[in-house]
Amino acid sequence: MPKSIRRLPDTELEVMQAVWACRPPVSRAEINAILRDVHPMAPTTLLTLLSRLAEKGFIRVEKPGRSAQYYPLVSREAYLADQSSRFIHKLCGGSLSDFASALCSSGLTREEIEELRQLLERGQL
Numbered sequence: 001m002p003k004s005i006r007r008l009p010d011t012e013l014e015v016m017q018a019v020w021a022c023r024p025p026v027s028r029a030e031i032n033a034i035l036r037d038v039h040p041m042a043p044t045t046l047l048t049l050l051s052r053l054a055e056k057g058f059i060r061v062e063k064p065g066r067s068a069q070y071y072p073l074v075s076r077e078a079y080l081a082d083q084s085s086r087f088i089h090k091l092c093g094g095s096l097s098d099f100a101s102a103l104c105s106s107g108l109t110r111e112e113i114e115e116l117r118q119l120l121e122r123g124q125l
Contacts, residue, residue, distance in 0.1 A: 005074060005082040006056055014039050015049045016058055020076040025062065025069035 018034040019026050053059045060071045092098040
């Protein structure tokens with residue numbers, strides 16, 4: 001089984017989502033511009049969170065000049081896949097049918113459920 005990806009606290013995940021939304025290399029200004037609307041934060045706070053993400057192996061930091069550039073080391077898809085697997089095993093006892101039942105009971109529309117069904121039939125999930 002591949003090494004599990006560490007779950008990120010909400011604020012670090014918001015920063016990581018901003019990194020994923022950009023084309024690498026990503027600047028602090030690009031990250032800040034994305035976060036400005038959803039979770040504004042002081043520049044020092046953002047730098048601290050970026051340092052934590054680097055320590056945890058989620059991003060690589062390069063400083064070619066005075067400003068840093070950030071590169072994601074964990075893809076959004078890999079993070080989602082790992083966390084989804086953890087969720088199914090932790091909360092649903094590994095039962096995919098329990099997970100699917102909970103998902104359908106969560107308020108998904110008929111259209112969303114149909115979209116999931118089509119993705120499964122095409123082998124895209």
